[in-house]
Amino acid sequence: MSIHTKYSNTYIDWLEKSISDKYIKYYEYSDFNDVKSIGRGSFGIVSRATWKITNRFFALKPINNDKQILEQVVKELKLYKNVDIHENILQFYGITSVETDVHRTKKYFLVLEYADSGTLNNYLDQHFNELDWNDKFQLALQLASSVEYIHSCGIIHCDLHANNIFVCQKNIKLADFGLSKKILKESWNALKIFDVIPYIDPKSFNCRINDINRIQKYKLNEKSDVYSIGVLMWQISSGRQPFFDEGVNYDICLALAILNGKREEIINGTPIEYSNLYEECWNFEPNERPNIQKVVSILNTVVFPKKYDIFFNEEINDFLMKKCQPDSKLNVNNDDLVLENIISNINLLNISISSVPSPMDIFDLVSNNINNTIIDELIIFIIKKHDKDISFDEIKQFINQQILQLNQAIEKFIKWLSRNQDKSQYIWFLGLFYYYNIGVKNVNSIKAFELFSKAANNNYAIAQVYLAKCYYDGYGTEKNYDLAFDWCKKSVENGSIIGQLNLGYCYKLGIGTAINKEKAFQLYKIAAENENSNAQSNLGILYEKGEGTKKDLERTIYWYNRAAKNGNKVAQYSLGKYYELGKGIEKDEIKAFEFYKKSAEKGYLDAQFQLGYYYSNGIGTKVNKEKAFELYNIAAKKGHSIAQNNLGILYEHGDGTEKDLKKAIYWYNKATENGYEVAQYNLGNCYLLGIGVKKDETKAFECYEKSAEKGYLDAQFKFGYCYDEGIGTGINKIMAFKLYKEIAEKENGNAQMSLGNLYKCGQGTKKDLKQAVYWYQKAAENGNKIAQYNLEQCYKDNGIETDKENAFKLYKAATKKVCSIAQNHLETLYKNGEAIGKELKETFYWYNKASESGCKIAQCYLGSYYDYIVKNKAKAFNLYEKSAEKGYSDAQFQLGYYYDIGVGTEVNKGKAFKLYKIIAEKEYSIAQNNLGILYIEEEGIEKDLEKAIYWHNKAAKN
Numbered sequence: 001m002s003i004h005t006k007y008s009n010t011y012i013d014w015l016e017k018s019i020s021d022k023y024i025k026y027y028e029y030s031d032f033n034d035v036k037s038i039g040r041g042s043f044g045i046v047s048r049a050t051w052k053i054t055n056r057f058f059a060l061k062p063i064n065n066d067k068q069i070l071e072q073v074v075k076e077l078k079l080y081k082n083v084d085i086h087e088n089i090l091q092f093y094g095i096t097s098v099e100t101d102v103h104r105t106k107k108y109f110l111v112l113e114y115a116d117s118g119t120l121n122n123y124l125d126q127h128f129n130e131l132d133w134n135d136k137f138q139l140a141l142q143l144a145s146s147v148e149y150i151h152s153c154g155i156i157h158c159d160l161h162a163n164n165i166f167v168c169q170k171n172i173k174l175a176d177f178g179l180s181k182k183i184l185k186e187s188w189n190a191l192k193i194f195d196v197i198p199y200i201d202p203k204s205f206n207c208r209i210n211d212i213n214r215i216q217k218y219k220l221n222e223k224s225d226v227y228s229i230g231v232l233m234w235q236i237s238s239g240r241q242p243f244f245d246e247g248v249n250y251d252i253c254l255a256l257a258i259l260n261g262k263r264e265e266i267i268n269g270t271p272i273e274y275s276n277l278y279e280e281c282w283n284f285e286p287n288e289r290p291n292i293q294k295v296v297s298i299l300n301t302v303v304f305p306k307k308y309d310i311f312f313n314e315e316i317n318d319f320l321m322k323k324c325q326p327d328s329k330l331n332v333n334n335d336d337l338v339l340e341n342i343i344s345n346i347n348l349l350n351i352s353i354s355s356v357p358s359p360m361d362i363f364d365l366v367s368n369n370i371n372n373t374i375i376d377e378l379i380i381f382i383i384k385k386h387d388k389d390i391s392f393d394e395i396k397q398f399i400n401q402q403i404l405q406l407n408q409a410i411e412k413f414i415k416w417l418s419r420n421q422d423k424s425q426y427i428w429f430l431g432l433f434y435y436y437n438i439g440v441k442n443v444n445s446i447k448a449f450e451l452f453s454k455a456a457n458n459n460y461a462i463a464q465v466y467l468a469k470c471y472y473d474g475y476g477t478e479k480n481y482d483l484a485f486d487w488c489k490k491s492v493e494n495g496s497i498i499g500q501l502n503l504g505y506c507y508k509l510g511i512g513t514a515i516n517k518e519k520a521f522q523l524y525k526i527a528a529e530n531e532n533s534n535a536q537s538n539l540g541i542l543y544e545k546g547e548g549t550k551k552d553l554e555r556t557i558y559w560y561n562r563a564a565k566n567g568n569k570v571a572q573y574s575l576g577k578y579y580e581l582g583k584g585i586e587k588d589e590i591k592a593f594e595f596y597k598k599s600a601e602k603g604y605l606d607a608q609f610q611l612g613y614y615y616s617n618g619i620g621t622k623v624n625k626e627k628a629f630e631l632y633n634i635a636a637k638k639g640h641s642i643a644q645n646n647l648g649i650l651y652e653h654g655d656g657t658e659k660d661l662k663k664a665i666y667w668y669n670k671a672t673e674n675g676y677e678v679a680q681y682n683l684g685n686c687y688l689l690g691i692g693v694k695k696d697e698t699k700a701f702e703c704y705e706k707s708a709e710k711g712y713l714d715a716q717f718k719f720g721y722c723y724d725e726g727i728g729t730g731i732n733k734i735m736a737f738k739l740y741k742e743i744a745e746k747e748n749g750n751a752q753m754s755l756g757n758l759y760k761c762g763q764g765t766k767k768d769l770k771q772a773v774y775w776y777q778k779a780a781e782n783g784n785k786i787a788q789y790n791l792e793q794c795y796k797d798n799g800i801e802t803d804k805e806n807a808f809k810l811y812k813a814a815t816k817k818v819c820s821i822a823q824n825h826l827e828t829l830y831k832n833g834e835a836i837g838k839e840l841k842e843t844f845y846w847y848n849k850a851s852e853s854g855c856k857i858a859q860c861y862l863g864s865y866y867d868y869i870v871k872n873k874a875k876a877f878n879l880y881e882k883s884a885e886k887g888y889s890d891a892q893f894q895l896g897y898y899y900d901i902g903v904g905t906e907v908n909k910g911k912a913f914k915l916y917k918i919i920a921e922k923e924y925s926i927a928q929n930n931l932g933i934l935y936i937e938e939e940g941i942e943k944d945l946e947k948a949i950y951w952h953n954k955a956a957k958n
Contacts, residue, residue: 014074015095015108024077025094027051027111032096035060039118048114057114058093062107077110087439088146090115090166090175115166115173120232121241123167128239129637129670132603133271135170140233140274141299142172147225148292150174158220160228161199162235171437197250198242198258201227202284205259223286229295230281231264237274238267259284268657269630273302375417379425383462387497389533389566392469395436414439424460427451435466435475449476456487464491465499472511485512492523500527501535508538508547521548528559536563537571553584564595572599573607593620600631609635609643616646616656625656636667644671645679652682652691661692672703677710684718688727701728708739716743717751724754737764744775749782851879856886863894877904889919893927900930909934913941920951928954 018024032049038059039046047060077092091113097106117123120139131139143165150157157174166173201224231242242264243254254262263282266275277298283289290298386395417430431451434444449470455463468487471480485506491499504523507516521542527535540559543552557578563571576595579588593614599607612631615624629650635643648667651660665686671679684703687696701722707715720739723732737758744751756775759768851858863879866872877898883891896915899908916931928951934941935948 012106012108018077019095025111027094027096029096029098029109032058032060057116059112059114060096061110061112063109086146086149087437088142088172088174089149090173112175113168113173115168117167117169119163120165120167120172120235121162124162124235124239130639131239132634132638134603136236137274137299137302138170139167139172139236140229141296141302143174143232144229144292144295144299146172146174147229148296151222151225151292156220156222157225157228159196160225160232161196162232162241163196165232169437195250197255199228199231200224201286202255202258203286205255221286222292223289226281226289226292226295227283227286229292230278230289233274233278233281234264234267237270237278238264269633271302273298277302375429376425379429386462386465388531389568391534424455424458424463427458428455428460428463428466431455431463431466445470445476447476456490459490459494461491461494461496461499464488464494465496465502468499468502481512483512488512497527497530497532500524500530501532501538504535504538517542517548519548528562531566533563533566533568533571536560536566537568537574540571540574557584564598567602569599569602569604569607572596572602573604573610576607576610589614589620591620605635605638605640608638609640609646612643612646616650625650627656629656636670639674641671641674641676641679644668644674645676645682648679648682652686665692675710677707677712677715680707680710681712681715681718684715697722697728699728713743713746713748717748717754720751721754724758733758733764735764744778747778747782749779752776752779752782851882854886856883856888856891859883859886860888860891860894863891867894873898873904875904884915889922889924892919893924896927896930900934909941920954923954925954 015024019026031052033052035047035049037045038048045062049058049060050056051058093111093113095108096111097108099105100107117127147157147160164175166175201218201220204218204220204224235242243250243262261284263279266279277290277295281289281295382395414430414433417426417433420426421430428451431448432438434440434448434451449467452463452467452470456467464487468484468491470476471484471487473479485503488499488503488506492503500523504520504527506512507523508520509515521539524535524539524542528539536559540556540563542548543556543559545551557575560571560575560578564575572595576592576599577583578585579592579595581587593611596607596611596614600611608631612628612635614620615631616628617623629647632643632647632650636647644667648664648671650656651664651667653659665683668679668683668686672683680703684700684707686692687703688700689695701719704715704719704722708719716739720736720743722728723739724736725731737755740751740755740758744755752775756772756779758764759775760772761767848862851862859879860883863876863883866879867876877895880891880895880898884895892915896912896919898904899915900912901907913931913934916927916934920928920931932948932951935944935951937943
């Protein structure tokens with residue numbers, strides 16, 4: 001027998017003995033159905049399978065019969081048995097095996113918890129835009145908490161990276177202990193590290209490189225895990241792998257760069273306390289990194305800021321101090337022990353009482369009566385908060401905060417509840433732990449449902465509320481709206497205020513019953529008068545819409561105000577709208593801003609967008625594009641389509657952030673996917689002009705068409721324009737006419753002007769100058785720049801009588817709108833002596849004003865002014881150059897002439913030739929003549945008599 005086989009048999013014997021001794025649970029492989037490959041683990045291909053006994057998913061991780069791998073597996077199993085009690089560590093359930101066809105040997109599999117969201121890498125790739133900062137903080141805290149726990153068990157992971165950390169129902173699951181080590185044992189020294197270089201303690205790179213010179217190796221330690229956590233915290237904040245999008249290979253060059261201090265840049269909008277922490281974690285020197293306990297402590301303060309201090313430190317402290325005075329019958333051997341210190345030791349609800357000399361376990365030291373008091377008051381407090389304003393999700397956060405502070409005591413806390421199932425409140429409270437997956441080994445919706453059912457059948461009102469929610473959500477049972485309604489109704493009969501809110505909701509929307517807005521109104525009113533802020537807000541909505549009661553704007557504002565004072569984010573947003581519009585109250589944009597800000601700070605999506613809009617446009621506050629960007633970014637990642645579009649605009653123009661056309665296109669696409677027609681239009685413009693994407697007129701046409709179908713007027717005009725000019729489709733003047741007419745009647749100035757053009761030229765319809773004039777006039781009244789010019793041309797070209805003074809006023813009105821064409825044409829009126837009593841300096845004024853607005857014609861005319869009147873050839877040259885760059889033929893000729901003879905610049909026959917040629921090809925006769933001369937004189941080009949004759953003939957014909 002080979003040594004390899006001997007060692008393999010030793011580890012297989014250990015597995016078999018552990019199974020027979022029931023140290024490890026064994027699962028029959030035949031009990032697994034639908035086995036599907038889901039990825040590669042540290043020991044091979046990992047599969048997902050359904051265990052037919054419970055219909056539940058498990059992950060099956062293969063075990064190879066290689067000696068080294070078997071050794072790692074055994075090691076990992078022993079570690080799992082020590083640590084898998086922690087809720088953020090992937091649970092190990094047991095072993096299964098199947099006989100292979102080869103030599104009829106057994107193939108073993110670890111049976112593990114199935115992480116439904118895959119690796120952290122996958123999860124961030126697919127769901128990052130759905131995460132807000134609270135979600136990111138939670139992920140970071142769960143990760144750090146799980147590492148803190150394994151460190152407390154004497155285990156260092158040594159291989160933390162985003163592909164061996166998993167996510168299950170938004171919760172971190174730490175895995176892969178095959179490469180972990182016990183403290184003081186030999187450090188991992190594997191060479192296969194390139195794939196995970198960014199996550200590895202760079203101190204180890206230094207020692208590996210210096211190992212050539214026989215310098216002592218650096219041993220990975222707890223601070224190495226802290227370094228990895230720092231990198232992972234950055235990845236959680238950014239949503240991407242470190243250095244992944246810089247074109248940097250994960251190789252020795254990257255390792256050296258990291259060794260020399262290369263780190264990722266802080267992501268815009270990252271809270272300073274969070275970025276400070278991960279920067280501290282990835283310090284090069286291990287002694288400059290925090291320990292894992294400090295990391296967890298800081299993240300706790302970030303995740304759970306003192307926003308609940310009002311009721312934790314005051315309300316809870318008050319009732320616990322009143323209820324939990326020392327009992328004279330309490331028999332405890334330690335004379336120094338007082339109840340205040342017991343409560344402080346358990347750290348229950350962040351109570352600030354006197355400090356304690358040493359940690360003690362309340363469950364081992366005090367009687368059931370004291371526990372009853374604490375737990376009963378905690379239950380009362382949770383119900384009270386439910387009845388006021390805290391939602392189901394916020395209750396989960398509330399309880400989670402307490403559990404994090406309780407640490408190891410939670411296991412005994414649950415055991416106490418399990419042993420005391422004689423009262424309905426304890427049955428419900430235990431169900432709450434299963435419902436929110438707090439401190440229990442496995443998520444068990446059925447167990448939660450059963451406990452709620454038991455307490456609900458005993459007429460315990462809050463249990464009836466939760467049972468109704470289970471039926472509504474289909475949690476632990478099938479969805480059943482009728483039963484959801486029935487249990488809501490029973491909870492109200494038993495005096496539940498939150499039950500009144502939920503029953504009102506059922507009546508309002510017809511859940512399990514017929515819609516009855518009057519009953520909804522009555523129930524909301526009762527709950528609102530009991531200071532339930534959600535009911536107060538909902539009552540305001542019913543008064544606003546006149547549902548279940550008469551419309552009453554005064555009562556609407558009253559209940560919104562009352563709910564807003566109680567911190568209701570929806571009511572705060574609604575009040576902001578009322579102040580913005582001046583509806584029922586005096587318009588006040590500053591107050592609107594303040595209410596939007598309050599609502600946004602509580603995470604209300606619409607308010608976050610609106611606040612961003614206010615910052616972007618300086619409404620109720622100063623313009624702050626950076627703040628606008630930050631808020632749009634938050635709202636966009638939560639799926640707000642208008643915020644996504646506006647974020648794209650900021651990226652496109654570089655407002656509030658660096659210009660990034662790729663990100664602009666990304667957000668336009670996201671908003672388009674969410675059905676926002678303006679984003680579809682913006683995307684069309686990008687394809688038309690080649691902004692951030694390859695120019696594609698067909699895609700531009702398709703984008704305009706989709707946006708137009710949703711009724712967006714600008715897109716409807718562009719859609720017609722595409723047919724008019726043949727952009728992305730064939731020219732179709734009839735279709736263009738039809739589309740222009742539809743939106744011209746909706747007062748779209750561009751469409752009115754284009755419709756006038758089609759009538760004037762008889763394209764897509766019969767020629768009709770009166771209709772042309774009519775639509776030009778409409779467009780001019782709507783401020784269209786070009787229509788005002790076209791209108792006057794119609795008068796001139798077709799002999800239609802007009803009043804020069806009125807024409808003058810029309811053009812001057814257009815100038816106030818910074819209309820370059822109108823300004824230029826107004827100047828022409830002066831030039832022709834048609835504006836009586838005006839002097840040359842006013843002509844110059846209008847030339848100059850139009851030129852500053854970028855009008856190429858005015859720039860050329862102003863150049864002529866400096867050329868022939870002011871006699872400033874250098875200034876004339878500059879103006880001709882500006883106009884020529886915009887493609888104006890007269891300016892291009894004049895600039896070519898200046899280069900040709902050296903006026904306002906040095907002689908440059910080459911440049912003169914290029915400019916003459918451009919406009920000669922546009923049938924500009926003087927340029928054609930001059931171009932012929934250059935060919936004859938052999939200046940700026942090789943002598944070519946044939947081309948000289950060709951261009952002279954062209955000039956003669958013209």
